[in-house]
Each structure stands twice: as C-alpha cells, then as structure tokens.
Amino acid sequence: MQRVEGTIRPEGGVSGSGSVFAIENNGDNALATLRYQLKSADFQVAEDAFSAGKRSFPRGSYIVRGISSGELDRAAKELGVPVIALGAAPPVKTHPARAARVAIMHDWISTQTEGWWRMAFDFNRIPYDYISTQDLSKESNLNAKYDVIIFPPAGGSNQQIIEGLPMWRNPMPWKKTELTPNLGNTDETDDIRPGMGWNGLAALQQFVANGGVLITAENTADFAVQLGMANGVSVNTVPRLRVVGSLLRSKLVDDASPIVYGVSDNMAIYSDEGSSFNVSALKYGGRGSRFGGTESRATGRGTADDPDVVQGRPPLDTAFMPENLPKSERWELAPLTIEQLRSPINIIPPDQRPRVALRFGDQKDLLVSGLLDGGGDIAQRPIVVDVPLQKGHVVLFASNPMWRGETLGSYALVFNTILNWDNLNAGRKLDAR
Structure with a gap:
C-alpha cells in the first residue's frame, strides 16, 4: 500500500491519429468546461449513436474539428477527458454545440440558493454575467447580450418577484461604501426593494420569444408557469405529500432530448419538497387529465x-x-378528444407543446434516501420539461439540479441545455394533430 501523492485526475487526452476527434458524452461536467475552454474549435453534437473504429459512442457525443491534436490533448489531459482521434467524421446527423452567452439572474429577496448555481459555474469555469431581476427592463434587447438566462430558485412569491418589497419609507441600498466595504462585490443596487416589474417580465418574455432560452427551477419554474411562459404545464399540487431534502429516483422519458444527453437512466434527483409537473396539449389544461x-x-x-x-x-x-381514449401515462400528453378537436382554440400547436425529458420513477422504486410520504402522488410525474415559446424555450426543473455542491450528477442537465440552447428541438417527434 502506498500513500497517494499530488492531485488525482481521471486519465484523459487524445489517443489515435487523425484530424477529427470523438468525445463520448457520459454526463461528465468537464465536457462543458472543455467546450468553453476551446471556444474557437468546432464542436458538433451527434443526434444519434454511432460507431467509429472499435468504439461505440452514445447520442450526444461530440465530434470536434478545427483544433490541433496537441492543443486538444493538453486540455483533455488537464480535465481528464478521453478523446479518440479519427481519420474521418462518422456519417451521423449533428448540430453545433455553441458556447452560449449565459446570464445568471437573481432577485434581491434571497440570493443564498442561487449562489450554489454560481459556485457550480465558477468551479467548472463556465463564464456568465450576474444580473438581477431589476436589470431586465433596463436592456432594450436582451438577445443581443445573452443566449441563455438562468433563473435559479429565488426568494419570495411570484407576486414578490414582480413587485419586490414595499416601497414605503427609505431606499435600501446594497453596495460598497466606507461603512459597508464588503457589500456589492458581485452585484450592487441603490435600492433592493424594486422587483422585476411588469416591463421586466415583458422583456423576459420577448427574450424567449425571439429565440432565447430561460432555465428555471423549483419556485421560479412555478413563476414561469403562472406567468404564462409554459403553455400546457401546471405544477402538481399534492397536499398529502411529505418530502424533506430527499433523493428520489428518476427515469428518462425522451433520451433524444439534448437536455438528457449522456445522463444515465435511474439517476437519483435531489428534491426539497417533491415538486413535479403535469403536462397537456391544451394551453390551460396543464392538469393533464384525460x-x-x-x-x-x-x-x-x-x-x-x-x-x-x-x-x-x-x-x-x-x-x-x-x-x-387510449391510455396515457402520467408523464404523457393526454390524447385529444373529438370535442376538443371540434373547437381547437385551446389546443397547443404540435411544435409548441411541452416535451418531457425526465420523470420521477415508479412508486416502488421512487425513494433512494431520505423522507418520503405520499410518493404515489408524484410517482411517474414529469420533473424536467422543455416548453417551446415561439422561437425560444423555457426549461422547467421541478427539482434543484445544482444544490450545495452535492448534486454533481444532475449538473449535466443544465450544462446540456446551455450547450444545445439553439437546438433543443433535436430529436423531437411531433404529434400528428
């Protein structure tokens, strides 16, 4: 037995010869770091599994060009990412993995929970701007600055996110001064009381409609649902449920969705309160009732x-x-009835319907660790949903995929979203009607 010395890293680097390189997507967070580190390289994402040489690569793997073997080898060794050099690109459908321009948005009511998201991005060296909900209405064109806006779990109710704190009495600044030298290092404001405001909400909606991606989680997902940014989705209300910071089993629903590239089936998901969704092909029918x-x-x-x-x-x-009607599962869109088709104004067009990527497991397999009472009411319910909104997407997480540096396995769900932000419809199958 020998004592381990120095830093321990998985083996990485380029093996083989060729000017085209293949990288397996296994959900490793270092893949996102590699993409941002090598911004000038051409990263393409395979939309189907493929074979190259004696290796098989799953859907979502990367095909890289436009970089020397030496430069890629150095970066891959540092990050512990294995790379296979190929003589030619495999014949598989691909789309580009662009390094999205990211903003992480906070409100001024509470910044603790979203701080863990910033920590995850910092640790994985993924650049982002840190903005507040007050900044939305100050920008005339959010799409000119950002491709993805992330709104992690925030403080307060939906009304408080919009209105902020009461505006009576004096302003409440949060900024660096002689008396407060440690404030305002990451963000500052002359007054923390104003919220997003209706103009800010309109700017956020326009950002998504123009092709941007909004990522939400837990109460901010509820915010997106309640403020009309997630057609056909509702939050599943379960009065009898008891979940307190538990690990719950998940199941892949649509492994062609870029959000779950490289993610293993049966992954344990951290859930604070057991939140889940209902989905429907009807704009106001998010309950999902058949x-x-x-x-x-x-x-x-x-x-x-x-x-x-x-x-x-x-x-x-x-x-x-x-x-x-045919039987539909809890995570599926219920079949449309003849009566609904006869008066279709409430029916969401097929290309704008919610797409479920991940759901909770079956009741018998649901609990991995922690407290769970009333699990039958959330079993099989959707927990990650991609909702198109005109040209853009709103991605809803019922759970918190980035929590206290402990949920490393679910970081990939967020990183996949930002690396495939302009191709989230890849692999999508549209309903016939």
Whole structure:
C-alpha cells in the first residue's frame, strides 16, 4: 500500500491519429468546461449513436474539428477527458454545440440558493454575467447580450418577484461604501426593494420569444408557469405529500432530448419538497387529465383522470357515453378528444407543446434516501420539461439540479441545455394533430 501523492485526475487526452476527434458524452461536467475552454474549435453534437473504429459512442457525443491534436490533448489531459482521434467524421446527423452567452439572474429577496448555481459555474469555469431581476427592463434587447438566462430558485412569491418589497419609507441600498466595504462585490443596487416589474417580465418574455432560452427551477419554474411562459404545464399540487431534502429516483422519458444527453437512466434527483409537473396539449389544461377534469370533484364523480360522470351509473343514451381514449401515462400528453378537436382554440400547436425529458420513477422504486410520504402522488410525474415559446424555450426543473455542491450528477442537465440552447428541438417527434 502506498500513500497517494499530488492531485488525482481521471486519465484523459487524445489517443489515435487523425484530424477529427470523438468525445463520448457520459454526463461528465468537464465536457462543458472543455467546450468553453476551446471556444474557437468546432464542436458538433451527434443526434444519434454511432460507431467509429472499435468504439461505440452514445447520442450526444461530440465530434470536434478545427483544433490541433496537441492543443486538444493538453486540455483533455488537464480535465481528464478521453478523446479518440479519427481519420474521418462518422456519417451521423449533428448540430453545433455553441458556447452560449449565459446570464445568471437573481432577485434581491434571497440570493443564498442561487449562489450554489454560481459556485457550480465558477468551479467548472463556465463564464456568465450576474444580473438581477431589476436589470431586465433596463436592456432594450436582451438577445443581443445573452443566449441563455438562468433563473435559479429565488426568494419570495411570484407576486414578490414582480413587485419586490414595499416601497414605503427609505431606499435600501446594497453596495460598497466606507461603512459597508464588503457589500456589492458581485452585484450592487441603490435600492433592493424594486422587483422585476411588469416591463421586466415583458422583456423576459420577448427574450424567449425571439429565440432565447430561460432555465428555471423549483419556485421560479412555478413563476414561469403562472406567468404564462409554459403553455400546457401546471405544477402538481399534492397536499398529502411529505418530502424533506430527499433523493428520489428518476427515469428518462425522451433520451433524444439534448437536455438528457449522456445522463444515465435511474439517476437519483435531489428534491426539497417533491415538486413535479403535469403536462397537456391544451394551453390551460396543464392538469393533464384525460377528460379535462379538475383536481377536485363532487363526491361520486371519480378522480381527475376519470370521465366526469356519475360513477357506476351508465347513461341511458349511449350518445352521452364518454369517449374511449387510449391510455396515457402520467408523464404523457393526454390524447385529444373529438370535442376538443371540434373547437381547437385551446389546443397547443404540435411544435409548441411541452416535451418531457425526465420523470420521477415508479412508486416502488421512487425513494433512494431520505423522507418520503405520499410518493404515489408524484410517482411517474414529469420533473424536467422543455416548453417551446415561439422561437425560444423555457426549461422547467421541478427539482434543484445544482444544490450545495452535492448534486454533481444532475449538473449535466443544465450544462446540456446551455450547450444545445439553439437546438433543443433535436430529436423531437411531433404529434400528428
């Protein structure tokens, strides 16, 4: 037995010869670091699995050109990333992995939780601007500065995010002065009381509509849903649920989604309160009910996933029998009914419908570690949803993928989103109607 000396790193670097290089996407956070470190290189993302030489590469792997073997080898060795040199590029469909211009946005009510996101980005050497919700209305064109705006879990309610703190009495500055020399190092303001404001919300909505990506998590995901930026999605309300900082099992739903490239099935997800989503092809039908029901019904009329009729009493006229629809799972969009198609104003166009990338596991497999009571109400529910909004996307996380430096396995969900920000529709299959 020998004592380990020095820094321990996984083996990395270039092996083989050739001017084209393949890098397996295994969810390693160092892949995002490598991309930003080698900004001038041409990184392409394979939209399907492929083979090269004697190696197989999963969907989401990188094909790199425009860089010397020596330069790539040095960077890959430092980061512990294995790279395979190829004589020619494999015949697989690809899209570019551009180094997105990122802003991490905070409110002034609480900055502790989002600080862990900044720490994750700093540790992985991914550059970003740090802005506040007050800055949104000050920019005439957010898309000119940013490709992705990240809004981590924030303080306060949705109303407080918009309105801020009460404006009576004196301003409340947060900035460096002779009396407060340690304030304002990362961001400062003359008054922390104003919130995003309705003009700021309009600017954020326009940013996404013009092609930007907004990443939200936990209460900011609820903010996006409630403020009309996530058509067909609602937050699953479960009064009986008890979850306190637990690890819960997840399952891949759409492994063609760039958000889950390299992510393993059955990954444990950190969940603070057991939040989850419902999805629907209807703009205001986010509950996901197959029959358009609501959370609460009169006694004897079944659950929200049953036909809204008196249970156990068939109608006298078969014309009033509910439509027999195919079974849909909790994470799926419910099939549209004939009545809905007859009056389709509420039906979301197929290319704008929510796309579920990740869901909670089955009830029997759900708990990995911690406290869970009432897990049946969140089992199989969506937890990562990509929602198109005109030219852009709003990505909703029901969980917190970047928490206290402990959830390293789920960082890739965020990094994948920013590296594929302008190609999140890759691999998407549209409904026929």
